[in-house]
Amino acid sequence: xxxxxxxxxxxxxxxxxxxxxxxxxxxxxxxxxxxxxxxxxxxxxxxxxxxxxxxxxxxxxxxxxxxxxxxxxxxxxxxxxxxxxxxxxxxxxxxxxxxxxxxxxxxxxxxxxxxxxxxxxxxxxxxxxxxxxxxxxxxxxxxxxxxxxxxxxxxxxxxxxxxxxxxxxxxxxxxxxxxxxxxxxxxxxxxxxxxxxxxxxxxxxxxxxxxxxxxxxxxxxxxxxxxxxxxxxxxxxxxxxxxxxxxxxxxxxxxxxxxxxxxxxxxxxxxxxxxxxxxxxxxxxxxxxxxxxxxxxxxxxxxxxxxxxxxxxxxxxxxxxxxxxxxxxxxxxxxx
Numbered sequence: 001x002x003x004x005x006x007x008x009x010x011x012x013x014x015x016x017x018x019x020x021x022x023x024x025x026x027x028x029x030x031x032x033x034x035x036x037x038x039x040x041x042x043x044x045x046x047x048x049x050x051x052x053x054x055x056x057x058x059x060x061x062x063x064x065x066x067x068x069x070x071x072x073x074x075x076x077x078x079x080x081x082x083x084x085x086x087x088x089x090x091x092x093x094x095x096x097x098x099x100x101x102x103x104x105x106x107x108x109x110x111x112x113x114x115x116x117x118x119x120x121x122x123x124x125x126x127x128x129x130x131x132x133x134x135x136x137x138x139x140x141x142x143x144x145x146x147x148x149x150x151x152x153x154x155x156x157x158x159x160x161x162x163x164x165x166x167x168x169x170x171x172x173x174x175x176x177x178x179x180x181x182x183x184x185x186x187x188x189x190x191x192x193x194x195x196x197x198x199x200x201x202x203x204x205x206x207x208x209x210x211x212x213x214x215x216x217x218x219x220x221x222x223x224x225x226x227x228x229x230x231x232x233x234x235x236x237x238x239x240x241x242x243x244x245x246x247x248x249x250x251x252x253x254x255x256x257x258x259x260x261x262x263x264x265x266x267x268x269x270x271x272x273x274x275x276x277x278x279x280x281x282x283x284x285x286x287x288x289x290x291x292x293x294x295x296x297x298x299x300x301x302x303x304x305x306x307x308x309x310x311x312x313x314x315x316x317x318x319x320x321x322x323x324x325x326x327x328x329x330x331x332x333x334x335x336x
Contacts, residue, residue, distance in 0.1 A: 023047060023099040030091045038063045038091075046099035051092040146285040148208060150216065155276040155288065157212035160201040160227075161240040162272060163295065166265050167194035168232045169244060173251045173258040180255050185309045186262065189302050197298060200291050202227065207287070243268070256315060262306035263319035267326050269299040270333070300333040 021030055023046050042050045043065045050063040064070035170190035177183040202224075210218040213226050213236050233248070235241040251261040273296040280288035307318035320327035 021101040023093065023095040023097075023101060025095050025097060027092060027094050030093055041101060042091075042093070044099065044101070046095055046097045047093060048096050049094040144287065145208070146287060147283070148285055148288075149279070149283045151279045152283055152285050152288055153208075153210060153212075153218050154215070155279060155292075156201055156205050156208075156210060157215060157218065158237055158240070159272070159276060159292070159295070160198060160205065160212055161235045161237040162269060163194055163198040163201055164230070164235065165240050165244050165247075166190070166269065167198055169247050169251065169261060169265065170194060172232060172248065173261065176252060177255050177258055182255055182259065182309055182313045185305050186258065189262070189305065193298055193302065197295050200295065204287060204291060256310065256313065259306050259310050259313070259315075260319070260322055263303060263310075263322055263326050266299045266303040266306065267319075267328070270296055270303070273299065297336060301335050303328060303333050304335055 021041075038050060038052055042063060045065070047065060049069070052061060052063065062070060167190050170186040174183050174186035174190065177186075205212045206222045206224075209222050211220045211223055211226060212218055213223075214220055230236060233244055235244060247261045247264065251258040273292050277289055277292045277296070280286075280292060303319065307320075310318045310321065315321055317327075
């Protein structure tokens with residue numbers, strides 16, 4: 001599926017309030033409440049197709065305002081299956097034009113807040129399954145521009161690479177061990193979380209019009225195409241490139257090593273985020289603080305997912321098998 005250009009789209013939902021959906025051309029994911037009537041909400045000229053997860057049938061289903069198109073897709077069985085679309089609540093929408101949909105009334109479930117096609121406060125993986133993170137983000141913080149320091153700009157460049165590392169290494173190792181049932185946690189976290197985390201950092205780079213591949217000034221403007229030049233396992237921060245190479249060498253040795261790599265990545269991520277959060281707090285860049293804190297919470301959850309996966313395969317120490325540096329307590333890494 002083609003990567004979408006990032007833009008600021010924030011959904012705030014409270015009881016007896018409303019949901020605001022920003023539609024744009026191309027594919028995008030929209031998290032919403034359970035009680036949305038698909039045929040009512042999405043029956044408009046700006047929308048071509050909608051794929052949505054039906055909790056009753058436990059399948060992904062298709063809807064289109066164009067009945068002929070919908071029937072043709074269903075008859076040819078060319079609609080999406082849960083194996084190719086992450087199985088969390090929400091809708092994949094193919095927009096034909098820009099539009100705004102306001103949904104009035106009560107909601108039964110608090111949806112994730114969206115930034116472009118990324119989520120804050122949305123689903124996270126836990127032991128290979130989906131759980132909900134209760135973090136929320138205010139639109140005011142995300143829409144406000146702050147005066148970024150050099151450290152803040154460096155942090156965006158570094159963390160984009162680090163979140164990409166997590167996504168890339170997990171998927172690469174999953175491909176090595178896809179026949180092993182314990183590899184599923186690698187796939188789930190890579191596809192359902194780390195891609196989102198990378199997009200959250202990229203949103204901030206776009207917001208401040210930074211070419212994060214061009215340190216130290218990051219001039220010449222944000223360029224999505226420039227970032228897309230870096231394929232799987234390729235990074236423009238040498239430290240991250242070296243770390244990826246080291247982790248791949250370890251993870252390719254065995255399934256246990258691959259899961260241990262997960263523990264190592266998440267601890268490294270938390271350590272780096274702690275430093276970046278402190279810097280952003282000091283500079284007053286509240287949007288960076290908000291995003292980085294959300295990433296850190298995700299890393300807490302992912303650490304315990306890998307810990308449980310190791311224990312499930314018979315490694316009683318879990319992540320602690322790696323030694324004190326990677327042995328964490330629930331107090332140190334609280335889950336939500």
